[in-house]
Amino acid sequence: MQNQQRTTEQWRQLDAAHHLHPFTDTQSLNQQGARVMTRSEGIYLWDSEGNKIIDGMAGLWCVNIGYGRKELSDVAKSQMDELPFYNTFFKTTHPAVVELSHLLAQVTPAGYEHVFYTNSGSEAVDTMIRMVRHYWDVQGKKDKKTLIGRWNGYHGSTIGGSSLGGMKYMHEQGDLPIPGMAHVEQPWWYKYGKDLSPDEFGVVAARWVEEKILEIGPEKVAAFVGEPIQGAGGVIIPPATYWPEVERICRKYDVLLVADEVICGFGRTGEWFGFEHFGFRPDIFTTAKGLSSGYLPIGAVFVGERVAQGLIAGGDFNHGFTYSGHPVASAVARVNIELLRDEGIIDRVKNETGPYMQKRWRETFSQFEHVDDVRGVGLIQAFTLVKDKSKRELFPEFGDVGLMCRDIFFSNNLIMRACGDHIVSAPPLVISKAEIDEMLGVAARCMETFERKLKDSGLV
Ligand code: PMP
Numbered sequence: 001m002q003n004q005q006r007t008t009e010q011w012r013q014l015d016a017a018h019h020l021h022p023f024t025d026t027q028s029l030n031q032q033g034a035r036v037m038t039r040s041e042g043i044y045l046w047d048s049e050g051n052k053i054i055d056g057m058a059g060l061w062c063v064n065i066g067y068g069r070k071e072l073s074d075v076a077k078s079q080m081d082e083l084p085f086y087n088t089f090f091k092t093t094h095p096a097v098v099e100l101s102h103l104l105a106q107v108t109p110a111g112y113e114h115v116f117y118t119n120s121g122s123e124a125v126d127t128m129i130r131m132v133r134h135y136w137d138v139q140g141k142k143d144k145k146t147l148i149g150r151w152n153g154y155h156g157s158t159i160g161g162s163s164l165g166g167m168k169y170m171h172e173q174g175d176l177p178i179p180g181m182a183h184v185e186q187p188w189w190y191k192y193g194k195d196l197s198p199d200e201f202g203v204v205a206a207r208w209v210e211e212k213i214l215e216i217g218p219e220k221v222a223a224f225v226g227e228p229i230q231g232a233g234g235v236i237i238p239p240a241t242y243w244p245e246v247e248r249i250c251r252k253y254d255v256l257l258v259a260d261e262v263i264c265g266f267g268r269t270g271e272w273f274g275f276e277h278f279g280f281r282p283d284i285f286t287t288a289k290g291l292s293s294g295y296l297p298i299g300a301v302f303v304g305e306r307v308a309q310g311l312i313a314g315g316d317f318n319h320g321f322t323y324s325g326h327p328v329a330s331a332v333a334r335v336n337i338e339l340l341r342d343e344g345i346i347d348r349v350k351n352e353t354g355p356y357m358q359k360r361w362r363e364t365f366s367q368f369e370h371v372d373d374v375r376g377v378g379l380i381q382a383f384t385l386v387k388d389k390s391k392r393e394l395f396p397e398f399g400d401v402g403l404m405c406r407d408i409f410f411s412n413n414l415i416m417r418a419c420g421d422h423i424v425s426a427p428p429l430v431i432s433k434a435e436i437d438e439m440l441g442v443a444a445r446c447m448e449t450f451e452r453k454l455k456d457s458g459l460v
């Protein structure tokens with residue numbers, strides 16, 4: 001019943017022959033061959049050559065609980081034996097989804113009592129887009145259709161999510177964005193802050209949202225959507241003044257405020273949700289990833305009281321997925337959330353491992369000549385590779401040196417990610433202090449190699 005045992009080379013050849021990877025240049029990957037991951041435990045992965053790898057990215061920012069939790073595989077098996085599938089469309093429900101919804105209403109702040117299930121973050125975002133437009137229709141405000149996102153924001157790969165997201169290289173493929181999407185600049189102080197203090201800049205960046213609302217006309221704007229911390233955009237952490245001001249602006253113009261919590265949700269910042277860290281209250285928030293710690297695909301849209309009551313009053317919401325509230329994914333998510341809560345994992349991120357990581361992260365990387373804006377909160381952190389620290393000058397081809405740096409980490413069995421020239425990390429939330437030391441020890445040696453290579457290749 002196990003996967004067939006083959007040599008690394010055989011796996012690579014079959015992979016190259018048949019498997020199209022996401023966000024990948026297939027030709028170039030197939031020339032190198034993919035790394036074959038075969039096993040995992042805690043914060044570690046093993047590849048098919050037996051190398052032990054530190055996963056500084058928790059998979060794709062999702063394995064919050066860490067790898068190898070038997071409680072999750074056990075509940076998946078018993079749920080599969082009992083009721084592997086039933087839908088929730090036609091006047092039916094099942095215990096797994098009922099229990100999960102009940103538990104989620106307890107771990108979210110008061111006022112988010114309703115949840116709609118999807119299979120992924122992208123589907124959660126698309127669901128939210130349809131939901132906010134439908135909500136305004138039900139209110140009789142049929143012109144309120146436009147959603148405002150941010151450049152460099154990431155909201156998934158579906159047509160709705162990638163249109164709302166602000167990744168220009170995604171818009172270039174497939175005739176995006178679709179109509180009814182607008183974008184404002186990201187609250188990235190290092191690049192755009194100039195002489196302002198971060199707090200002053202936070203207010204300025206929030207006012208870009210106001211300017212866009214006024215440009216479009218508040219009567220046409222349905223929602224503003226943002227990740228509390230932009231993840232794939234390079235862990236852009238807005239100044240503390242940003243979100244409260246955005247919230248004030250959304251309220252002023254009666255625009256719904258949506259937080260995309262797909263990365264920040266379920267403990268990443270040391271709070272259950274990123275909006276709790278920044279002190280604002282979205283009308284809706286989207287989640288996935290940490291909801292099941294990636295063990296099975298599931299996403300959820302949490303709907304605040306105002307929108308929930310509007311939707312409930314509006315009759316049929318003609319939207320849903322075969323696997324909305326899938327029993328096995330729901331059961332796994334429930335046990336995952338119970339473990340995050342009952343083992344105090346999120347509290348530890350807030351009070352112990354998060355602060356330790358942030359202190360050690362800054363100590364480790366600030367000393368390098370071409371590293372600046374060393375930043376992070378909880379267990380999400382980053383730094384930016386820069387040409388000249390004294391002038392806050394980035395490299396001209398944003399992303400090239402980032403990839404070079406990422407590849408050095410990867411060949412030294414440490415996974416961190418390059419988002420442009422931002423090097424980012426988000427390890428499993430169960431990482432210990434000793435493992436943080438181990439991870440940063442490897443990273444520091446890699447950075448020495450990287451800076452030597454930068455000089456040798458004449459890039460600085
Ligand atoms: N929103 C955000 C903020 C994300 O980071 C991601 C995925 N990285 C998504 C949405 C899309 O999630 P998925 O890949 O599960 O569709």
